[in-house]
Amino acid sequence: MRARLGVVSARVVDVGAPGETRRLVLATVNDEAEAWRLAAVLRAAGMAAVARLEDGARWEAWIRHTRPISFGERLSVCFAWSEHDRTGLSNVVELGPGGFGNGEHPATRLLIEELLGRITGGESVLDLGCGSGVLGLCALRLGASCVVATDVKEEAVEATRRNALLNGMDRQLRASLALPGESEGPFDVVVANVGRSAIVELAPRLVPLVAPDGWLAVSGISPPQCTLVAGFLRPLVEVERRTSGEWAALVLAHGASVHGEHGLPRLGIARPR
Ligand SMILES: C[S@@+](CC[C@H](N)C(=O)[O-])C[C@H]1O[C@@H](n2cnc3c(N)ncnc32)[C@H](O)[C@@H]1O
Numbered sequence: 001m002r003a004r005l006g007v008v009s010a011r012v013v014d015v016g017a018p019g020e021t022r023r024l025v026l027a028t029v030n031d032e033a034e035a036w037r038l039a040a041v042l043r044a045a046g047m048a049a050v051a052r053l054e055d056g057a058r059w060e061a062w063i064r065h066t067r068p069i070s071f072g073e074r075l076s077v078c079f080a081w082s083e084h085d086r087t088g089l090s091n092v093v094e095l096g097p098g099g100f101g102n103g104e105h106p107a108t109r110l111l112i113e114e115l116l117g118r119i120t121g122g123e124s125v126l127d128l129g130c131g132s133g134v135l136g137l138c139a140l141r142l143g144a145s146c147v148v149a150t151d152v153k154e155e156a157v158e159a160t161r162r163n164a165l166l167n168g169m170d171r172q173l174r175a176s177l178a179l180p181g182e183s184e185g186p187f188d189v190v191v192a193n194v195g196r197s198a199i200v201e202l203a204p205r206l207v208p209l210v211a212p213d214g215w216l217a218v219s220g221i222s223p224p225q226c227t228l229v230a231g232f233l234r235p236l237v238e239v240e241r242r243t244s245g246e247w248a249a250l251v252l253a254h255g256a257s258v259h260g261e262h263g264l265p266r267l268g269i270a271r272p273r
Contacts, residue, residue: 001025004045008038019078019086022094026083028054039097048080048096048166068092069103071112075141077103077134080166091141096166099132099159101193107219108134110242110249111191114217115139118251119189126150126187126209128202129194130175133160139189140169148184149175179205186211195220196229203232210236212254219249226250 002012002025010027018024029035035051042049053059068078068086076089080096093103101108112135121143127136128150136147147169149160157175164173179202188211192199199206199218210216216236221229223243229250230238236252243249 001047004042005038008041010038016083018083019089019092022080024081024083043097048094050079050081050097071109071116074116075112075138077112077138093134093137093141094163094166095132095134096159096162099156099163100153101131101134103134103138106244106247107193107249110244110247111135111193111217111219112138113242114240114249114251115142115189115191118215119143121145123188123214124148124211126180126185126190127160128179128190128192128206129156129198130160131156131193133163133173133175135191135193136160136173137163137167137169139191140167140172144189145172147173148180148187149173150177150179151175152177180209182208185209186214188214190214190216191219192216193219196222196225199229200232207233207236210252210254215239215251215253217249217251219247221248221250222246223248 005012005027010029012025012027014026016024029038039049039051052062066079066082067084068076068082068089070076074091076092078086078092078094080094086092095102103112115138119139119142123144125136125139125144125147127147130136130149130151133149136149140147151157157177160175164170186209190210226241226248233252237255238250239253240251
């Protein structure tokens with residue numbers, strides 16, 4: 001890294017170890033445009049490189065924005081280049097540059113909370129609208145066995161693949177632009193933080209992808225939209241509704257699994273709030 005940076009006259013000012021698995025190299029260059037150009041070159045070479053200012057209000061905002069996000073003691077999400085100390089955090093999912101979704105937005109958090117409460121280990125997961133792969137990677141950290149991730153944006157698919165590699169999960173996660181067909185499913189868990197209109201549009205293709213004992217969690221909707229969205233996802237039935245301010249997430253399952261006809265109920269009783 002020093003050699004690479006020396007070629008472009010960047011000066012290494014610090015090498016830190018914010019976590020157990022990563023070295024963080026801080027280098028300075030004279031101007032901001034040059035810093036961004038250098039970051040792009042390093043990214044093209046496969047490194048999780050970013051540019052930031054050295055001080056001032058934008059630097060302070062950057063430091064605030066790059067704090068690790070902890071979900072209790074069982075899971076944390078963090079940018080790979082975060083300068084915050086992350087020793088002591090458990091089950092860290094690291095995110096590199098690009099893509100959409102870093103675990104901060106309430107719509108994402110609501111689904112991560114569902115994963116925390118419901119993943120028991122060994123599940124197959126479909127991460128629809130993967131953005132950065134954050135939901136699929138969290139599911140894997142919590143014990144799911146494999147993830148199919150899909151998005152309509154090439155940038156999101158590529159970021160998801162890079163993030164899987166960054167976390168050593170590239171063998172368990174496959175990302176593509178195409179929504180899996182019924183032959184590839186069904187999945188034990190389907191998570192979709194894609195907003196009301198995409199959920200409604202995709203509903204007929206999503207429902208058959210949920211395994212008989214599985215569950216679907218959708219997010220990116222508002223509390224007043226929940227009943228309407230749940231209606232489009234029939235015959236799945238609502239088993240949980242979680243809200244955070246103006247955001248809501250719904251969990252749905254096949255009626256038979258809620259009522260225990262496929263053995264022990266895994267999801268409990270419908271509890272509309
Ligand atoms: C709000 S972001 C969610 C990203 C990440 N899953 C999260 O929870 O933070 C929504 C993502 O869904 C993708 N998306 C929107 N409509 C979609 C569709 N019909 N099929 C697949 N992906 C879609 C967008 O490209 C975007 O990456």
